[in-house]
Amino acid sequence: MAEEKHHHHLFHHKDENKPVVEEGVYSETAYSTDGPGGYTETSEVYAAASTPEVDYKKEEKHHKHMEELGELGAAAAGVYALHEKHKSKKDPEHAHKHKIEEEIAAAAAVGAGGFAFHEHHEKKETKEEDEEAHGKKHHHLF
Template structure:
């Protein structure tokens, strides 16, 4: 991805003659958007450094969430089957068990969707890590 420019509310562009605001003492190059002044020239821009992204950590995080989604899918599915069995064995409260079965089935589908989403996030993090380390693969189709 190309370099992105971040525009902040309190940063003003300079005119060709110079910064209009710095002449009057209102703004200067050493003043941050937060109002504090820098003590030396080497610290200028310290608030705008781009953080390094740990792609391996991100991939592990999504893998962990994917496994949690798998467990949630299995648990909700097992509970739905349990309620289905209870509905057959307890005809007096069958309607209640059928409703709980449907809710558990919906939860299982939702957890499955979450698992699917995290699987793709994990793959995306892995691809971003490859791109960051210079192993770019361009797919045309």
């Protein structure tokens, strides 16, 4: 089985086939002394690699996807919190355990909602950057 294995990760995907665009060249000159009255000059040339072109549509789609995952997580944690609340009423012997699990699920729901809210604003910011990069102007009056 000499098949190539692809590992899919939830958050970070690395695009190994993206070309690196070289934008500038700079040089550095250093001087050192060889003793009394003499010096040596050493020059090195470096090529500076710039950041690759940003694909705003791809980035916007990524933030939209992450926002939806955050919403889904918030909904799932909220449903689980309600389930535990119901269980605490139906199972008085273990009510304290169910109350604690309800509170943990509620906290997870709030966290996931905050993540979704964050990604929503990242998506909006990416959309604005895309519009600015393509010449669309915004007139902010307030």
